[in-house]
Amino acid sequence: MHELSIVMSILDIAEKESAKNKAVQIDEIELEIGELSGVDMPAFDFAWQQAVKATRLEAAVKTVNHIPGEGLCMNCEAVFPMHQLYKPCPVCGDHFITILKGKELRVKSLVIN
Amino acid sequence: MCATCGCDTNASSSIQHIGEHDHLHDHAHNHSHSHGKTIVAVEKDILQENNLLAQRNRGYFDAKNILALNLVSSPGSGKTSLLERTLTDMKGEFPFYVIEGDQQTTRDADRIYATGTKVAQINTGKGCHLDAHMILHALQGMKPVENAVLFIENVGNLVCPAMFDLGEKERVVIISVTEGDDKPIKYPDMFHTSTLCIINKVDLLPYVPFSLDKVKEYARQVNPALEFIEVSCTSGEGLSGWYQWLKAKVPVTETV
Numbered sequence: 001m002h003e004l005s006i007v008m009s010i011l012d013i014a015e016k017e018s019a020k021n022k023a024v025q026i027d028e029i030e031l032e033i034g035e036l037s038g039v040d041m042p043a044f045d046f047a048w049q050q051a052v053k054a055t056r057l058e059a060a061v062k063t064v065n066h067i068p069g070e071g072l073c074m075n076c077e078a079v080f081p082m083h084q085l086y087k088p089c090p091v092c093g094d095h096f097i098t099i100l101k102g103k104e105l106r107v108k109s110l111v112i113n
Numbered sequence: 114m115c116a117t118c119g120c121d122t123n124a125s126s127s128i129q130h131i132g133e134h135d136h137l138h139d140h141a142h143n144h145s146h147s148h149g150k151t152i153v154a155v156e157k158d159i160l161q162e163n164n165l166l167a168q169r170n171r172g173y174f175d176a177k178n179i180l181a182l183n184l185v186s187s188p189g190s191g192k193t194s195l196l197e198r199t200l201t202d203m204k205g206e207f208p209f210y211v212i213e214g215d216q217q218t219t220r221d222a223d224r225i226y227a228t229g230t231k232v233a234q235i236n237t238g239k240g241c242h243l244d245a246h247m248i249l250h251a252l253q254g255m256k257p258v259e260n261a262v263l264f265i266e267n268v269g270n271l272v273c274p275a276m277f278d279l280g281e282k283e284r285v286v287i288i289s290v291t292e293g294d295d296k297p298i299k300y301p302d303m304f305h306t307s308t309l310c311i312i313n314k315v316d317l318l319p320y321v322p323f324s325l326d327k328v329k330e331y332a333r334q335v336n337p338a339l340e341f342i343e344v345s346c347t348s349g350e351g352l353s354g355w356y357q358w359l360k361a362k363v364p365v366t367e368t369v
Binding site for chain 1: 149150151152153154155156157158159160161162163240241242244272273275276277297298301302305331333334335337
């Protein structure tokens with residue numbers, strides 16, 4: 001249920017940005033959430049529905065760009081799609097892997113009114 | 114940032130808004146939005162507030178030469194018992210401080226207090242993890258001295274605390290042999306972000322189907338650099354290895 005904390009952080013960022021731009025309402029919000037970021041999307045969506053009530057985001061259209069995981073093998077330097085933290089390099093079988101993509105957790109943009 | 118305590122800090126005023134321009138309307142021609150709408154390129158990490166506060170804590174620890182450890186595990190793996198033993202056995206070797214995180218009660222803080230150690234209890238209410246903001250407040254009340262060791266016992270939860278940097282030097286994950294040796298791949302994030310894994314309750318190994326080799330193999334699949342120390346807080350077996358690890362991690366006063 002850390003998804004609620006994540007949603008509250010997004011609300012905080014969105015409220016501050018929109019207040020700074022003197023917006024009454026947020027029409028759209030674009031997020032980037034990586035496959036390996038540790039966010040469970042059903043839990044996230046559930047927390048979102050509850051948390052945006054009576055905020056500037058209540059009526060906002062939420063777009064989530066899911067970033068697929070990508071790993072770099074430190075042994076053979078292969079770059080490969082990474083869906084789990086415990087799977088070995090598909091080329092050489094090594095476990096020394098650096099995550100290149102998939103840890104993203106970002107508020108990308110807002111459309112305000 | 115924190116959903117639990119609700120209080121605001123001044124830290125937000127220092128946040129740099131990357132990608133924010135004072136000519137925002139320049140971008141509008143790329144989009145088909147009606148007049149009056151503005152696109153704000155926010156480009157902000159969602160956990161930025163927590164991460165900034167964590168770095169602030171880290172700076173405080175560095176300046177005071179404090180070794181801060183974040184102890185994480187599922188509930189009941191023996192975090193508090195390990196601390197009780199450690200604080201008793203190593204009494205007088207370092208100034209020790211403990212921050213206890215639990216949803217409810219001061220039971221853990223009471224146990225630590227009984228060892229004669231200065232302790233702060235954070236009750237997260239419904240919260241499932243500690244965050245850097247809570248640690249900041251606890252430190253303000255605790256005022257640890259220089260060259261101390263600070264144990265932060267996180268909320269018993271093998272999932273959520275993995276995402277929240279508290280400003281610690283090292284993250285120590287504790288697993289007990291009664292939990293099952295496949296925990297590292299079932300809950301990989303916690304093992305991925307830790308540097309030391311303490312395997313507790315090894316005195317119970319004869320009675321449970323738990324393989325030390327297997328748990329290490331699984332954990333190394335997630336984190337090949339992970340270190341292991343096997344202990345029993347009941348029998349005292351292996352604790353000297355943990356104490357040696359701790360002593361080796363305490364920063365020497367006359368550093369760079």
